[in-house]
Amino acid sequence: MEVAQLVLNGVMAGTVLAVPAIGLTAIFAVLRFTNFALASHMTIGAFAGFVANTTFGLPIVPSLATAFLVSGFFGWMSDEFVLRRLRASGFVTTAIGSIALTIALENFVRFGFGNQMRGYDLPLRRDWVIQGLRVSPQQVENLAIAVVVVALLFAFLALTRTGKAMRAVADNPMLASIKGINSDTVARLVSFIAMGLAGLGGMLTGLDTTIDPLVGFRTILSVFAAAVVGGLGSIPGAVVGALVVGIGEELSLLFLTPAYRTAVGFLAILLVLTLRPRGILGQRAY
Amino acid sequence: MEHYLVAMGVTAGIYAIMALGMNVIWGMAGLINLGLVGFFAVGAYASGLLTLKLGWPIVAGVAAGAVAASLVGVAVALITVRLRGDYLAIVTLGFAETMRIVMSNELWIANGTDGLSGIPGPFRQALGPHGFNLLFLGIVVAATALLFFLFQRLDNSPFGRVLRGIREDEQVVQVAGKNVVMFKVKAFAVGTAALGMAGALYGHFTSYIAPDLFAPLLTLYIKLSLLAGGLGNNIGAVVGAVLVVFFLESTRFIVPFIPEISAVQGAALREILIAVALLLILRTRARGLIPERLAQVRIPPSVPASLSLKP
Numbered sequence: 001m002e003v004a005q006l007v008l009n010g011v012m013a014g015t016v017l018a019v020p021a022i023g024l025t026a027i028f029a030v031l032r033f034t035n036f037a038l039a040s041h042m043t044i045g046a047f048a049g050f051v052a053n054t055t056f057g058l059p060i061v062p063s064l065a066t067a068f069l070v071s072g073f074f075g076w077m078s079d080e081f082v083l084r085r086l087r088a089s090g091f092v093t094t095a096i097g098s099i100a101l102t103i104a105l106e107n108f109v110r111f112g113f114g115n116q117m118r119g120y121d122l123p124l125r126r127d128w129v130i131q132g133l134r135v136s137p138q139q140v141e142n143l144a145i146a147v148v149v150v151a152l153l154f155a156f157l158a159l160t161r162t163g164k165a166m167r168a169v170a171d172n173p174m175l176a177s178i179k180g181i182n183s184d185t186v187a188r189l190v191s192f193i194a195m196g197l198a199g200l201g202g203m204l205t206g207l208d209t210t211i212d213p214l215v216g217f218r219t220i221l222s223v224f225a226a227a228v229v230g231g232l233g234s235i236p237g238a239v240v241g242a243l244v245v246g247i248g249e250e251l252s253l254l255f256l257t258p259a260y261r262t263a264v265g266f267l268a269i270l271l272v273l274t275l276r277p278r279g280i281l282g283q284r285a286y
Numbered sequence: 287m288e289h290y291l292v293a294m295g296v297t298a299g300i301y302a303i304m305a306l307g308m309n310v311i312w313g314m315a316g317l318i319n320l321g322l323v324g325f326f327a328v329g330a331y332a333s334g335l336l337t338l339k340l341g342w343p344i345v346a347g348v349a350a351g352a353v354a355a356s357l358v359g360v361a362v363a364l365i366t367v368r369l370r371g372d373y374l375a376i377v378t379l380g381f382a383e384t385m386r387i388v389m390s391n392e393l394w395i396a397n398g399t400d401g402l403s404g405i406p407g408p409f410r411q412a413l414g415p416h417g418f419n420l421l422f423l424g425i426v427v428a429a430t431a432l433l434f435f436l437f438q439r440l441d442n443s444p445f446g447r448v449l450r451g452i453r454e455d456e457q458v459v460q461v462a463g464k465n466v467v468m469f470k471v472k473a474f475a476v477g478t479a480a481l482g483m484a485g486a487l488y489g490h491f492t493s494y495i496a497p498d499l500f501a502p503l504l505t506l507y508i509k510l511s512l513l514a515g516g517l518g519n520n521i522g523a524v525v526g527a528v529l530v531v532f533f534l535e536s537t538r539f540i541v542p543f544i545p546e547i548s549a550v551q552g553a554a555l556r557e558i559l560i561a562v563a564l565l566l567i568l569r570t571r572a573r574g575l576i577p578e579r580l581a582q583v584r585i586p587p588s589v590p591a592s593l594s595l596k597p
Contacts, residue, residue: 028372033372034372034375034376036320036375036379082565082569085569086568086569089568089571091370091371091372092312092316092317092318092371092375093568095318095320095371095372095375096318096320096509096564096568097564097565097568097569099320099502099505099506100506100509100561100562100564100565100568101561101565103502103503103506103557103558103560103561104557104558104561104562104565107554107555107557107558107561108554108558110550110551110553110554111551111554111555111558114548114550114551115550217502221379221380221383221384224376224379224380225380228373228376232372232373257391259387259390259391260387260391262383262384262387263384263387263388265380266380266381266383266384269376269377269380270365270377273365273366273369273373273377274365277368277369277373
């Protein structure tokens, strides 16, 4: 029974984790670098949603939309003014730049909001108990929102012209540019959507617990683990990887203390890189 | 004031040792290491535990700290060495975070978040606080000088040239018949040994280490040191480290003068300054105060007449 409960929790945590993991893997697929600034964009999204929710009194869904738009905007701007110029100097420089960027942005949030923990304005609700399994309505809502967002994203990539252009650039930038796809536009769009997803993921993570400026940095190892386990650069992989990492982190509670949750993500990274570097659904190990 | 300057000098020396180590990994071989604090912590804990619990002499403890960090560095490098550098970035960052989590939670290793206190320092009781600081400054300066000398030799050796070759174009080095994988692992082994040594020295200087001290920000400070001083050369690494410590300490004095700002906001502002400085150097592609000098191959303007083929 305990195992069933943990797996259920893992599926819910994993679905939420899939949202920022897709953002990370999309940036890697199209722009070909690991963007550590994802951490601060999760924080920015969480706080943008917090302001929308508590200061302006918006319900959760519009607040989540605010989180997506604000962190997406920051992602677009930070790519336009910072990371785009660094990409020409290679991925080592870009990755280090993205770490510096994440620390700068995280501290902007800290400057404005301080270090204390904050919670969203949520109605208090009793947990549901179904056949001995306990779930909170909030978790179910988060799960539903994450599923809808991921489904919308898949539809966007599969059906729209812009989505196809993005996949084309990810697949082969040279061929895409021969076909007249403007890679700069695609880069802007990917930065906006991916960092928007990071912000949305940051707020979804915060809805379950509390938020503070470190909310992104605490989660980033799990996000990276999800992307690497699924196969860096593969969007379906990020979803599968997030579920694996989410369930794995919960199941680890059977024999580890909760503090080691993020260490489980790291262990998953090591395991995958040793046994199958391209991940579950990745096509190549780069 | 003098007391303060001496302590600042020790910090600068420890930063310089880290910058020298990082220079081998990043500056020479062009590899990424985002987990600097993790290796620093391994060195500090290994030396602290061995001298405190097993009564090892301090010199042996510092050496063991360097070896322990180096072994971890080799393991991390081996896992990712055949993959693109991004994986190394993720694994090193993950290692540093995991190290911090383990040290915070495993009380039996080193008291968890309470940290390890009472780490012995050489002649700490006999010399009193000021004398001890002066002695330690001497030790750190000597260690920096020794490491500088060794790494300078390394830089000019065939080994250093291969590392720079890997940085510029891995494939060319491979074609030249060098075992690129082995060289990368060795670069990591050497660099992380210096990081571990710096950690060990830090522990013996302050006598206290705790997981909180090993925040990822330190990684950023050392990266900034290298970029400011000039990535890829040892003099630049040392000069940059001294500059960064000076910069960090001076912001400590300036920030309190900004009106209507809380302590948290002041700390945030300092970190923003550091990160923005780093981004600016990266963005302008400035080569630092002392740019790396590369050997120029001179190509004669035209083929001398004596060598030209006679009809």
